[in-house]
Amino acid sequence: MADPMKIRAQMKGDVAEVRVLMAHAMETGQRKDNAGNLVPAHFIQQVTVEVGGKLVIQGQTGTSVSRNPVFAFKVKGAKAGDKVVVNWVDNKGDKRTDEAAIAA
Amino acid sequence: MDTMRRQLLKGAGATGALAAALAAGLLKPTQVLASEWNRTAFEAKESPAVLKALGASGSSDSKDLQLKAPEIAENGAVVPVEVISNIPNTISIAVLVDKNPFPLSAAFDFANGAVPEISVRLKLGQTSVVKAVAKTADGKFYTAQKEVKVTVGGCGG
Known part of the structure; x- marks a missing residue:
């Protein structure tokens, strides 16, 4: 199981700002290790974000997203205390779901 | 495979x-x-092929689509890119790096009050044009682009 995500969600006026840091190597499949062997691609492909039980963001990512991806989103109509659930799935089928509450 | x-x-x-x-x-x-x-889009090796796979071949540039990226990136492995769409009814935003082996970096769909804004950190193998593509609810596509100069590449070693 991968390391937990760091999720920060905070209300700014009537908009909730959500920042997510995912711990993932995001190997491109182009890099070689010290012995000169290609490191196989291993990267997050799908990301979903739910706020207050509603799916708000559905993302697909490729190999050119940086290692330990950071994404930031804004969601209208959310309120402090709403639960933010973030989920990712990578190309090897590994997945991780983490949640946080929106701070006031 | x-x-x-x-x-x-x-x-x-x-x-x-x-x-x-x-x-x-x-x-x-x-x-x-x-x-x-979207395997076809993510594994396309040229930006025009990516746009075609997204169905966005006939897109036009729009001033209402903002792409924020540094002029010069010291480290190509982590280039912060922010896309803000002021186009009404934007439902989806994709980000492309023209010169990367696979240009399509990420694509996001918005629903249920999500603001059509996205900030991500991308790898740039070399100096390249970064493109944003926004899709509206009526199926129209708009683009914005900016060149980012890279002094140290983010791919390979």
Whole structure:
């Protein structure tokens, strides 16, 4: 199981700002290790974000997203205390779901 | 490609999407299908092919689509890119790096009050034009682009 995500969600006026840091190597499949062997691609492909039980963001990512991806989103109509659930799935089928509450 | 793994992956993706749909309680089956990883677009090696795979070949530049990226990136491995769409009814934003081996970096769909804004950190193998593509609810596509100069590449070693 991968390391937990760091999720920060905070209300700014009537908009909730959500920042997510995912711990993932995001190997491109182009890099070689010290012995000169290609490191196989291993990267997050799908990301979903739910706020207050509603799916708000559905993302697909490729190999050119940086290692330990950071994404930031804004969601209208959310309120402090709403639960933010973030989920990712990578190309090897590994997945991780983490949640946080929106701070006031 | 390892077919077993493909199948597992598809299964995992579908289950996740289904669970999300059930939790949301308002997704139609077509939207669940749309969540499958767009292999054609992500594995295209040239930007025009990516745009074609996204159905965005006939896109036009728009001033209402803002792409924020540094002029010069000291480290190509982590280039912060922000895309803000002021185009009404934007439902989706994709980000491309022209000169990367696979230009399509990320694509996001917005629903249920999500603001069409996205900030990500991308790898740039070399100096390249970064493109943003926004899709509106009526199926129109708009683009914005900016060149980012890279002094140290982010791919390979």
